[in-house]
Amino acid sequence: MTVADILSSSPYAHLVVAISLIVTVYALYGAVWRLYLSPISHVPGPKLAALTWWYEFYYDIILGGQYTFKIIELHRTYGPIIRINPYEIHIGDPEFHSELYPTSNRRRDKWRFYTKQFGADESSICTTDHEHHKARRAALNPFFSLQTVRALQPVVEERVDTLMARLHEYGKNPGTQPLDMMYPFSAFTYDVINEYSFARSYHLLEKPDFGKEVTDSLLTGTFYGKWIQHVGIIIKLINALPETISVRVAPALRGFFKLKNDILHQIAEIQATSNTDKWELDVSHPTLFHELLSSKILPPAEKTAQRLSHEGQIIVQGGTLTTSWALTLATFHLLDRPITLRLLRDELIAKIPDSNAPMPVAELQQFPYLNAVVKEVLRHAIGTSGRLTRVCPDETLTYTNPDTDITTAIPPGVPVSMTTYKTITDPDLFPHPHEFRPERWLAPGTQEEQEQEDHEQEQEQEPEQESEQQRLERFLTIFGGGSRICLGMPLAMAELFIVIAKMWRVWGAPDDQRKGDVGVVRVYETTTRDAMMVADWFVPMPARESEGIRVTFESK
Numbered sequence: 001m002t003v004a005d006i007l008s009s010s011p012y013a014h015l016v017v018a019i020s021l022i023v024t025v026y027a028l029y030g031a032v033w034r035l036y037l038s039p040i041s042h043v044p045g046p047k048l049a050a051l052t053w054w055y056e057f058y059y060d061i062i063l064g065g066q067y068t069f070k071i072i073e074l075h076r077t078y079g080p081i082i083r084i085n086p087y088e089i090h091i092g093d094p095e096f097h098s099e100l101y102p103t104s105n106r107r108r109d110k111w112r113f114y115t116k117q118f119g120a121d122e123s124s125i126c127t128t129d130h131e132h133h134k135a136r137r138a139a140l141n142p143f144f145s146l147q148t149v150r151a152l153q154p155v156v157e158e159r160v161d162t163l164m165a166r167l168h169e170y171g172k173n174p175g176t177q178p179l180d181m182m183y184p185f186s187a188f189t190y191d192v193i194n195e196y197s198f199a200r201s202y203h204l205l206e207k208p209d210f211g212k213e214v215t216d217s218l219l220t221g222t223f224y225g226k227w228i229q230h231v232g233i234i235i236k237l238i239n240a241l242p243e244t245i246s247v248r249v250a251p252a253l254r255g256f257f258k259l260k261n262d263i264l265h266q267i268a269e270i271q272a273t274s275n276t277d278k279w280e281l282d283v284s285h286p287t288l289f290h291e292l293l294s295s296k297i298l299p300p301a302e303k304t305a306q307r308l309s310h311e312g313q314i315i316v317q318g319g320t321l322t323t324s325w326a327l328t329l330a331t332f333h334l335l336d337r338p339i340t341l342r343l344l345r346d347e348l349i350a351k352i353p354d355s356n357a358p359m360p361v362a363e364l365q366q367f368p369y370l371n372a373v374v375k376e377v378l379r380h381a382i383g384t385s386g387r388l389t390r391v392c393p394d395e396t397l398t399y400t401n402p403d404t405d406i407t408t409a410i411p412p413g414v415p416v417s418m419t420t421y422k423t424i425t426d427p428d429l430f431p432h433p434h435e436f437r438p439e440r441w442l443a444p445g446t447q448e449e450q451e452q453e454d455h456e457q458e459q460e461q462e463p464e465q466e467s468e469q470q471r472l473e474r475f476l477t478i479f480g481g482g483s484r485i486c487l488g489m490p491l492a493m494a495e496l497f498i499v500i501a502k503m504w505r506v507w508g509a510p511d512d513q514r515k516g517d518v519g520v521v522r523v524y525e526t527t528t529r530d531a532m533m534v535a536d537w538f539v540p541m542p543a544r545e546s547e548g549i550r551v552t553f554e555s556k
């Protein structure tokens with residue numbers, strides 16, 4: 001059959017051929033543009049990644065959260081600056097962090113492809129425009145400032161005491177199953193963020209299974225993130241369906257919908273008391289929504305229930321799994337490397353003679369070994385394992401490769417990202433990166449010697465010279481950086497310091513029993529493999545077959 005035969009065989013044949021031609025020419029032009037004409041065509045990287053999104057899709061969706069690892073491998077092949085998809089550049093040099101995420105007011109927008117994954121378009125974390133984000137963030141900041149967190153420490157402490165009581169009760173029953181620590185710690189962080197922000201506690205800590213379903217649904221939500229990012233239509237379709245149908249289509253999202261609805265419901269309740277004498281009176285302390293609804297910074301359009309619910313949703317999601325994973329890893333690593341637990345307990349017992357006395361965070365943060373443990377725990381926990389992408393709309397960034405002295409210009413408007421996981425596992429910065437070594441954060445010598453040394457150095461050195469420890473801290477970019485730095489950092493730090501101090505002040509390991517201990521904690525069939533990230537679902541995920549970080553408690 002000739003082309004002429006085909007064209008004359010159907011009245012639509014001409015149309016089909018014309019459309020095919022247009023699509024082919026368009027695809028060819030797109031390919032040529034991406035490979036040779038794009039403003040970032042000069043940046044090294046695999047041609048396939050520059051040509052098509054399917055490259056990233058393959059690693060993240062088909063192989064499951066693997067692109068972060070692939071990016072690190074690509075850096076080894078192509079150098080510190082690479083192109084990782086048709087539009088985005090990735091930088092693997094930790095020194096570039098302060099340039100990409102500056103603390104000054106240089107504009108840093110976000111990229112829609114990055115923000116899509118959170119499924120809460122009107123929240124601060126998803127706000128692409130720099131100035132718009134600044135306004136939204138300014139309204140949130142006072143509620144999560146260091147001062148507010150310290151003032152609301154009793155809210156955190158009440159939940160820590162409940163957590164401790166639950167663990168003690170658990171340990172009284174020798175026949176009970178080992179505990180996957182992610183559940184009690186997630187119950188704790190979930191209760192805290194809800195009580196702290198919305199004066200509402202779900203009391204997951206009091207539930208027999210520590211509210212496992214809630215933690216599982218939050219984990220499922222993170223799994224959907226990459227799908228939403230790559231196949232955005234999914235969330236649109238699910239949202240367009242009536243909820244009764246959407247929970248059937250995606251039953252794993254049931255918990256997520258409940259979270260959204262609860263938040264919307266609470267906002268409506270608070271809005272209803274506005275301008276009445278019930279405003280603030282029906283809760284134990286002002287809530288985030290009281291703060292936002294009465295904000296003088298935000299215009300009315302920013303105070304809609306829909307927008308505030310997006311803000312609330314991110315705060316609950318962001319405030320739960322990140323910190324609970326860090327606490328879970330702290331439990332494992334301290335028990336897995338007994339010398340670290342022994343040194344920590346020496347310090348806690350010496351500095352906190354009465355284990356029932358209040359432990360103000362500001363004081364705990366002065367304990368050198370506890371500080372080192374928290375930093376090392378954060379480094380292992382990674383926080384957000386995915387790359388953080390920014391767009392500089394009005395400046396040309398330049399990156400100079402320190403090995404070759406070659407400078408690459410990054411035109412305005414190009415999405416650029418860095419990955420904290422790469423930095424904190426870099427053996428040149430953190431030797432034996434997968435080992436738990438709090439001592440890397442301590443200066444050599446005793447604390448007193450070090451203080452003396454620091455003092456002498458201060459006298460001798462130019463003020464801008466940084467010590468090795470300060471340099472390492474600069475690379476501990478777990479909370480992000482610049483104007484978009486984690487909102488909940490002071491709260492997360494308070495939770496980590498208080499829980500680790502309170503727990504290990506009174507619980508010992510089998511070979512480390514002290515006077516006044518309430519019991520013994522043992523690792524149960526858990527190895528370092530269970531504590532390692534093997535997939536990046538924006539938060540780090542351990543191996544699928546892992547049964548979690550499991551321990552047993554034996555109360556005295």
Ligand code: HEM
Pocket residue numbers: 124125126137144193314315318319320322323326382383384388478479480481483484485486487488489491492
């Ligand atoms: C160890 C615990 C935590 C880690 C490692 C962590 C990490 C991060 C990181 C890396 C970002 C920046 C994301 C970006 O650049 O797009 C971020 C943002 C954020 N975090 Fe956290 N986070 C933690 C705990 C918390 C807690 C307890 C809260 C509760 C309030 C929270 C709420 C948020 C919010 C609302 C944002 C968005 C801020 C904005 O865009 O202005 N996080 N977090």
